Amino acid sequence: MVEEKAVPPSMVEATRLQEAAPRTIRMEARAVSVFYGKTEAIKKVSLEMEANKVTALIGPSGCGKSTFLRALNRMNDLIPTCQIQGRIFLDGRDIYDPDMDVVDLRRMIGMIFQKSNPFPKSVFENVAYGLRVNGMRDKGKIAEIVERSLKRAAIWEEVKDHLDRNALSFSGGQQQRLCIARALAIEPEVILMDEPASALDPISTAKIEELIFELKKKYTIVIVTHNMQQAARVSDYTGFFLLGDLVEFGVTHDLFTKPRDKRTEDYITGRFG
Amino acid sequence: MAKRRFSLPILVTAIMTAVIVGIVFAILGNIFWFGHAHLSWEFLSTAPREGMTAGGIFPAIFGTVALVLLMTVAVVPIGVVTAIYLSEYARETSPLTRAVRLAVSNLAGVPSIVFGLFGLGFFIQFMGAGIDRTFHLEFTFNQPCLLWAAMTLAVLNLPVVIVTTEEALKQVPEDYRHASLALGASKWQTIWRVILPQALPGILTGAILAVSRGAGEVAPIMFTGAAYYLPYLPHALSDQFMELGYHVYVMATQSPDVEATKPILYGTVFVLLAVTFLLNLSAIALRSVLRRRFAGT
Numbered sequence: 001m002v003e004e005k006a007v008p009p010s011m012v013e014a015t016r017l018q019e020a021a022p023r024t025i026r027m028e029a030r031a032v033s034v035f036y037g038k039t040e041a042i043k044k045v046s047l048e049m050e051a052n053k054v055t056a057l058i059g060p061s062g063c064g065k066s067t068f069l070r071a072l073n074r075m076n077d078l079i080p081t082c083q084i085q086g087r088i089f090l091d092g093r094d095i096y097d098p099d100m101d102v103v104d105l106r107r108m109i110g111m112i113f114q115k116s117n118p119f120p121k122s123v124f125e126n127v128a129y130g131l132r133v134n135g136m137r138d139k140g141k142i143a144e145i146v147e148r149s150l151k152r153a154a155i156w157e158e159v160k161d162h163l164d165r166n167a168l169s170f171s172g173g174q175q176q177r178l179c180i181a182r183a184l185a186i187e188p189e190v191i192l193m194d195e196p197a198s199a200l201d202p203i204s205t206a207k208i209e210e211l212i213f214e215l216k217k218k219y220t221i222v223i224v225t226h227n228m229q230q231a232a233r234v235s236d237y238t239g240f241f242l243l244g245d246l247v248e249f250g251v252t253h254d255l256f257t258k259p260r261d262k263r264t265e266d267y268i269t270g271r272f273g
Numbered sequence: 274m275a276k277r278r279f280s281l282p283i284l285v286t287a288i289m290t291a292v293i294v295g296i297v298f299a300i301l302g303n304i305f306w307f308g309h310a311h312l313s314w315e316f317l318s319t320a321p322r323e324g325m326t327a328g329g330i331f332p333a334i335f336g337t338v339a340l341v342l343l344m345t346v347a348v349v350p351i352g353v354v355t356a357i358y359l360s361e362y363a364r365e366t367s368p369l370t371r372a373v374r375l376a377v378s379n380l381a382g383v384p385s386i387v388f389g390l391f392g393l394g395f396f397i398q399f400m401g402a403g404i405d406r407t408f409h410l411e412f413t414f415n416q417p418c419l420l421w422a423a424m425t426l427a428v429l430n431l432p433v434v435i436v437t438t439e440e441a442l443k444q445v446p447e448d449y450r451h452a453s454l455a456l457g458a459s460k461w462q463t464i465w466r467v468i469l470p471q472a473l474p475g476i477l478t479g480a481i482l483a484v485s486r487g488a489g490e491v492a493p494i495m496f497t498g499a500a501y502y503l504p505y506l507p508h509a510l511s512d513q514f515m516e517l518g519y520h521v522y523v524m525a526t527q528s529p530d531v532e533a534t535k536p537i538l539y540g541t542v543f544v545l546l547a548v549t550f551l552l553n554l555s556a557i558a559l560r561s562v563l564r565r566r567f568a569g570t
């Protein structure tokens with residue numbers, strides 16, 4: 001049983017919401033299997049990611065949660081041996097459809113990586129990068145969006161006087177928030193986060209978690225984390241992956257307090273993983 | 274403090290280093306000793322007189338610099354584009370990729386004189402004749418000239434540029450590619466905006482190596498454009514030119530009065546080395562400026 005000190009708002013909200021309004025599903029995976037060559041890394045996983053909610057994917061190392069995440073914005077396309085079966089939908093559109101432009105897709109689904117990877121350019125140029133590659137030329141507009149994105153990522157105050165400074169000269173936590181600002185600049189619909197705080201200290205982690213809580217008002221978030229407490233704090237829905245299978249999926253509060261599968265219970269109580 | 278024990282590997286390394294450094298100093302010293310007396314502003318800025326026994330070598334300096342710059346303009350774009358293809362686009366298992374890699378490594382092993390003959394046969398007699406015919410020119414490109422000598426040197430240095438550029442591209446962390454693609458950039462945008470700028474210092478290294486080799490090679494330019502004595506400076510791509518390395522070769526082997534030309538010979542070699550070092554140094558300076566700009570703080 002996960003000890004509850006104070007029930008975070010997201011969980012209460014989620015439970016209430018489940019009983020109330022109809023849910024908008026932003027992304028859906030239907031019987032998705034991912035193969036690396038002959039190895040089946042994800043085995044027929046189906047799940048729904050509700051709009052403006054945080055869906056967390058948890059599980060021990062190597063269980064496939066990052067692979068699943070990368071399938072959502074087709075980053076797995078970069079791996080030649082990777083094959084996918086099943087369908088994934090964004091607002092009802094099959095993202096693996098041959099007519100779907102991968103570049104467009106990645107504009108709509110942003111990704112934050114485990115190790116922050118700002119470009120070796122200035123803070124301003126990092127955040128403006130997405131805008132520039134998508135064709136924006138108006139300098140005034142770019143500057144406006146850069147400021148707005150940095151504010152939304154809760155890092156504006158720290159960098160506003162240093163926009164010309166190289167992004168790599170900032171701390172790890174700041175770099176990660178900068179990457180979030182960079183992703184926000186192009187106004188994605190969904191933000192995928194692959195263990196965004198695992199390389200950060202507790203204070204930076206707390207800042208990122210606060211940020212996620214703010215961001216879900218505007219964006220749909222899917223987060224992979226190996227930190228169960230983080231999943232419990234931050235997410236509305238949680239999916240537990242084990243060896244490529246989606247063992248259990250449900251409202252976070254329920255999954256952590258009344259897990260239906262014994263394997264889930266063993267994992268969250270720390271008996272393995 | 275620990276007592277320094279006698280170490281054989283360190284001793285051997287030290288001796289080898291001393292030998293190598295010694296050889297370099299011996300060569301440079303020899304050249305400087307016999308050549309420095311002849312160095313003067315007149316030597317560097319005027320043309321040769323009296324059958325190469327008096328005057329200066331300015332035309333040769335001019336020709337060498339022009340040749341090397343032209344070669345660089347030709348070899349760097351082609352080499353970089355090839356390296357980008359091999360590193361970012363080509364599938365390693367495809368027959369085309371393997372053929373290209375095989376060609377590049379074989380090219381690296383071809384002796385310089387063979388490049389000279391290739392330049393003569395392909396550039397001058399085939400392409401040159403073709404150009405003259407097409408544009409109704411009278412014997413303009415169908416002869417040894419600056420353009421073909423530069424192209425021949427470019428072909429000679431292509432493997433160097435390709436290999437160092439590919440290395441530089443591979444050094445750029447995958448993280449940046451992932452970040453860029455995840456923001457909705459195309460592969461080409463990623464290469465142009467993130468990877469190439471990051472790899473620029475490494476690419477310049479390749480260019481530096483090419484410049485060094487280009488300034489020093491004589492065999493490829495012997496039949497393709499270099500001349501021993503010209504009363505004028507080259508002012509078009511179709512002109513012949515004087516060149517420092519070639520000048521040294523001819524003076525050392527075919528001079529009618531060996532003793533009189535000896536100081537000029539050494540002076541010329543000294544200038545050749547100085548020009549090479551200067552070209553290298555400017556490229557190295559440019560590279561370190563770029564490195565600092567991309568390194569962070």
